Each structure stands twice: as structure tokens, then as C-alpha cells.
Amino acid sequence: MNLAPRQHDILNLARERGYVSIDELAQAFAVTPQTIRRDINQLAEHGLLRRTHGGAACEASSIQNTAYGMRAGQMREEKQRIAEAVAAQIPDHASLFINIGTTTEAIARELQNHRGLKIITNNLHVAAQLSAKADFEVLVAGGTVRSDGGIVGQAAVDFIQQFKVDYAIVGISGIDEDGSLLDFDYQEVRVSQAIIDNARQVFLAADSSKFGRNAVVRLGSIALVDRVFTDSAPSAAITRLLHSHKVQLDLV
Template identity: 40%
Template sequence: MPLSGQSLILSSPGSAPISDADSAGGTAARQKAILEIVGQSGYATIESLAAHFGVSAQTIRRDIIALDKQKLLQRFRGGAGARENTVRLGYTEKRARNQEGKAAIGRIAAEHIGNGDSLFLDVGTTVEAVALAITGLSGLRVVTTSLASAMILAECPEIEVVVTGGTVRGADGSLIGATTVEAIRQFRFDHAVLGFSGIDDDGAPMDFDLAKIAVKRAALERARHCILVGDHSKFARPALARICEPAEVGLLITDRPVEPAMLETLHKAGVTTEFAAT
């Protein structure tokens, strides 16, 4: 996706200028920078962009609308993210992003898992960090739909690993489908460690993939306790559909403090939140 100023069609003849106070060159430079910020982090809020560029929220909102119309990014409530075809990053790129934050989340999650516990491990690079963090525990019985997490734990003789079976989706070795869901329903778990892709206004975790949501829900229904893990980028936008209600989440672990309003919403729903310092 070209980022040069000449490649961005910022307005059509006769349309209103994006910002009354900006020259065309200033608008183009700012929008180019917005694309770079969103490309690097996967999202950005209107508030943070306005503060970064020293302009009003309305100016940023117009920028986002213009870029969304050109299909260069995607509008979300309160901000913007990479479009669906780019926000779903390749597996290798996902693993490379925010490794320290994910590792810290994994260590905190491991503190809530005891020797001899039974647990379900979801798919995703943050859950893989949890898998790595629990390799020092013993007597664990782990059921997972992640071939990547299974391989992390395969060399641990003190941990029993069950892979559910099902249809493989994606380079991360995610397992989905009716076979997967039915297999999960044969177990009981002390903990279900779930990942998520976005957050709803009331604090409910969300995801883009309906087949993966079905798997997450099946695990949640069979678990005594739910540990939700995800880095700060997941709090900047909603995703496609809800995984569960906020009250079904026992513990949420992320790498940075969330906004006070969302923190209050989560606490009112009975969700315990922990922030993993890196």
C-alpha cells in the first residue's frame, strides 16, 4: 500500500476540505502519518491521534472518514484500525509484535495456575506465551486447540497434553469445527485460558472468527474459571461478535492499564483485572 503523498486521493473535485485550517499538503502529511501509526500498532484512538498531531478530534475524525472511504483503514467507534484484510496479521508478524508484553501476560497467568490443574488453552500468540510460562509446572492436564501451544508443551514430561482434533485453520495451527467443539465437551477444566480480538462497550470480549468463537464458548462452558489474556491493542476497538458476557470472565490480564471508564465497567461486571509490567 503506497504511502506517498501523491498516492492518496484526499478529496474529489467539489468536495469540502477535510480540515478548514489545513492546507492540502498538511492534510496529506497528517493522513500519511495516521496510516503509518495504524499500520505499526494495528489501531489508534481519535483522542490519541488528536493529541499527537495537536489538532481537534473533529479534524482527526474527518481524516479517518476520508481514509476509510479510500479503503486505506477502517473506522471504529472512537478510532481507526487497519482494514480487516490487514488487521488479521500473518502469524509470523503477530508473534513478533509486543513480545515483551505477551511474555509478561503469560507469567502473570501462570501464577494463577497450580500444579495438577486441568486447563484449556485457546489459540493465539498471547496464549502461546501462557503455554511457555507454564512449562515449569508439573502434573498439568492441558487440552488445546492450538497446535503451536501443543508443540511448546510437548517436551514437558510433567505435563499431559491433549489436542482436540478438528479442521486446521491458518498458519498458527488453530483447530475448529464440530469435531473440536464435541471433543471439548468431554472435559472439565479448572481454567479456560482464552484470547480475544476486541472489546465491546460493556467489557465483553469479542472476536472476528465465528468458528473460533464457538470453540471458545464450548471451553468456557466446561471451565470453573476463565482467564482472559490479551495485550493493550485489543482494547482499542470492537471485533465482529461477542465471545461471552463480561460476568463470565473471572480474570483479565493485559500488559497496560486500561482506560478508567472501561476499568470501572469491568469491575462492575465482576471482572478482576491485572496488568503485567514489562
């Protein structure tokens, strides 16, 4: 494919950041959003980018996740809005699970203004953020520690299964068009399944780049959660699925 200079630049930005939005590209190149959509469509048709709601993501492997440092920098503003919305729904003196993910870490930062929370987590970054609060009780699962601060393995599953909490705050790597929640690490998925099974209310925090993203391990259906917090409306098929299973959709 012979790429126009602007398309080269769009592709390079997507590779550098992992995700780019139509609005920011239109502003950066001083063109209309419609022009950017045409560029993205052409790049996607040749397998160079993956279209998402409101933007495009660098086409990545379905068996290996993006590096933690890159994930932490992607969709920062969207994750912050999601974090604020989720935190606003958590009352003081609640018990909650928080799993692995950069979005759940953003939520943990927003929870620092709460009082009397009891947090059970398999995310060392979350534990470090919240343990500084004197009136919080933070319990950390045992197991194998990954380079991104996640804790996985059977010991972590066994630990989680000892509790029944008010809320689970979970992130995910991808959401298929059929509503499947997808991730890359089988051991991480086992822990997340235990978290979902042992919470009274399950909040899924997923920015719009996660919709349509592929990953190899299936956690379960999006119907398992009670509320989905995201920054852009998902596809019609996902929206119908949420409606049919009475899953509340929170757009932020």
C-alpha cells in the same frame, strides 16, 4: 488530509507493525507524548488510525483478522508481561484449557517451568510447545486445522465438552465498549464458548490494543470471565462493568 512528515511516518509504522505505543513513538521522534497524542488524534479523526489505550492501531476490517505473522509480532513486550502474570497464577498439577491466539501461545511458553500440568487445547502451537515436557499431558482437539495452527469445527467443540478443568486461559481479538468479547471466526468462537463453559476459573489474557477493536462475531460478555490480565487500564465503562460483575482486573 495533508499529513505532516511525522504523521506519515507514524501511519507507516502502524501499518507495518499493526500497533504502536505513544511512548515508543515519542522516543523515536524525540517529541513529547502530548505531541504524539495530537498526531494520533488527527489521524484517528480522519479514519486512518484507531486510538487505543496508550497508543494506536492500524484501522482494520471487522470481518477479517490480521495475518498470523503480523499478530505474532505485535505488542511483544506487553504479551510477555501478561504471560508471566497469568502463568504465576497457575499452580502445578492443574488442568487447563488454552485456546487460539498469540497471547495464549506466550503463556504456554511461560508454563514450561510448571510441573504435572494437564492441557487441553485447540492450538497446535501450544501443543507443540508443551508436549516436550515429559510430566505434562497434552490433549489436542480434533477438527479443521487453520493456517495459524488453530483447530476449529464441531468435532473440536464436542471434544472440549468432554472435560471439566481447573482453569481456562483464553485470548480474544476484540473487546467492545459494552463488554462484548469479539472474534472473526464463528467456528473459533464456538470452541472458545465451550472452553469457558467447562472451566472452573476463566482467565482472559488481552493486551490493551484489543480494547475497542471491532470484530464481527460475538463470543459473549466479559462478565463470563473471572480475571482479566492486561497491560493498561481499560476505559471507565469497561472498568465499571468488571467491578459490577466482580471480575478481577490484573494490570501488568
